[in-house]
Amino acid sequence: MNIIADENMPALSLFDGIGTVVRTPGRPLDRTLLADADVLLVRSVTRVDAELLAGSAVRFVGSATIGTDHIDQAALAAAGITFAHAPGCNAVAVAEYVLQAVVAFAVQRRTPLSALSLGVVGVGNVGRKVVQWAAAFGLRVLASDPPREAAGEACEEGAEWAPLAEVLACSVITLHVPLSVTGMAPTRHLIAADQLALLSAGQLLINTSRGPVIAEQALRERLDQPQPPQCILDVWEHEPWVTPQLLAQVQIGTPHIAGYSVEGKVRGTYMLYQALRQWRGLTDAAKPMPLDAPPRHWEAPLETEAQLLALLQWVYPMARDHQALVSACGAGPNETPPSREVAAVRFDQLRKRYPLRYELGGLRVSGAVAPAWAQALSLLGVQC
Known part of the structure; x- marks a missing residue:
């Protein structure tokens, strides 16, 4: 088999023995490589549709991502092409990103975590993780997920369903929805001018889902008005280009790397390895992850x-990623932003050359731990 794979996917050696792997940049992807390819493995930077696959021999497409908005699944189904992705592969990493943001907010406000409320919009693989640890740390959690509510599903333990307006009244609001433009609950511009008008200076808005879930122009206007909320963005409506003006307005901005842990990336590749084995009908023993x-x-x-924040920042220095993006986009004081094309290339380079970052799981703590936090830390895989 001929396997074309995004060169930034880790652990591609898993596919040795199944086929010959050719590594290539994912943005842009050279269509000529697909002429004799049986399998295409991508990340979110590659748009896979009928135009890309026209004239190719591809019969299996895998995306090492939780989101699928970059995949035209209808076109793949019409062409008889099998599709697989990796839902939940980076849920832990994204939840840890959100945790650090929330703890930093609590430290800044000099308030205990238990005095904060958390609004979770979208309770899928990532949202469930966020709800789980937030409840364990003592936060009051309200959640909004219309498809799950309409299906009669119960909310996760420690949280309760609430209308979006009530969720937006929480101390911290975090977005974990897929990007959709149709269906019963479309999410493109879910947070627009009317929703942003409900937020105040005492709140924090976090988006680690997809950039277009927030209407960027409306957000920029709200952040320019009196008493704006704080905002942390890992995703951007026009990425790989980031609007320098918006980056200068937010508390923290990062280049779509919230889920970029070593473990999350490897899980994504491994889930595609398992899916490809199943598609091929392989019955020999699978390689370990x-x-x-x-x-x-x-x-x-x-x-x-403050001590908890110090640990989280030691494991993952979020401020480092913010400063790297500010430098790449020319969003610092008295800096002249580069052209849109140059900024987009720099954005992709930050992701391509991202340093190794490990999750909290397996970390040992020998210092004294607040009794109320022991369960929460255990859920995060921390050994106290």
């Missing part, structure tokens, strides 16, 4: 929000 996080030991206490 190649994960080997280094040992990490935290000897300081974890009894205050």
Whole structure:
């Protein structure tokens, strides 16, 4: 088999023995490589549709992502092409990103986590993780997921369903919806001018889902008005181009890397490896998932929000990613932004050359831990 794969996918050696892997940039993807390809493996930067696959021999498309808005699944189905993706592969990493943002907000406001409320919009693989740890840390959690509510599903333990307006009244609002423009609950511009008008200076809005879920122009206008909310964005409506003016307005901006843990990336590749094996009908023993996080030991206490934040920032220095994006987009004080084309290339380079980042799982803590946090830390895989 001939397998064309995005060169930024890790652990592609898993496919050795199934076929010959050719690594290639995912943006833009060279269509000529697909002429004799049986399998195409991509990430979110590659738009896969009838135009890309026209004249190709591709029979299986896999995306090592949780989202599928870059895949024209109807076109693949019409052509008889099997599709697989990796839902939930980076849910832990994204939830840890949100956790750090929330803890930093609590420290900034000098308030305990238990005094905050969290509004979760979209309770899928990532949203469930966020609800789980937030409830364990003592936050009051309200959630909005119209498709799940309409199906009569119960909300996760520690949270309750609420109308979107009530969710938007929480101390922190975090978005975890897929991008959709049709259906019973379309999410493109779900957060627009009317919703943003409900937010105030005492709130934090986080988006790690898809950029167009928030109407960018409306957000820029709201952030220019009196008493704006704080905002943390990992995704952008026009990425790989990031509007320098918006980046200068937000508290933290990162280049769509919330889920970029080593574990999350490897899980994504491994899920495609399993799907391809099933499609091929292979019955030999599968290779193990190649994960080997280094040992990490935290000897300081974890009894205050400030101490917890120090641990989270030690594991993942979010401010580093913010500064890297600011530099790439020329969004610093007195800087002249580069052209849109140059900024887009720099955005992709930040993702391509992203440093190794491991999740909290397996971390050992030997310092004193606040009793109320022991369960929450255990859920995160931290050994106290």
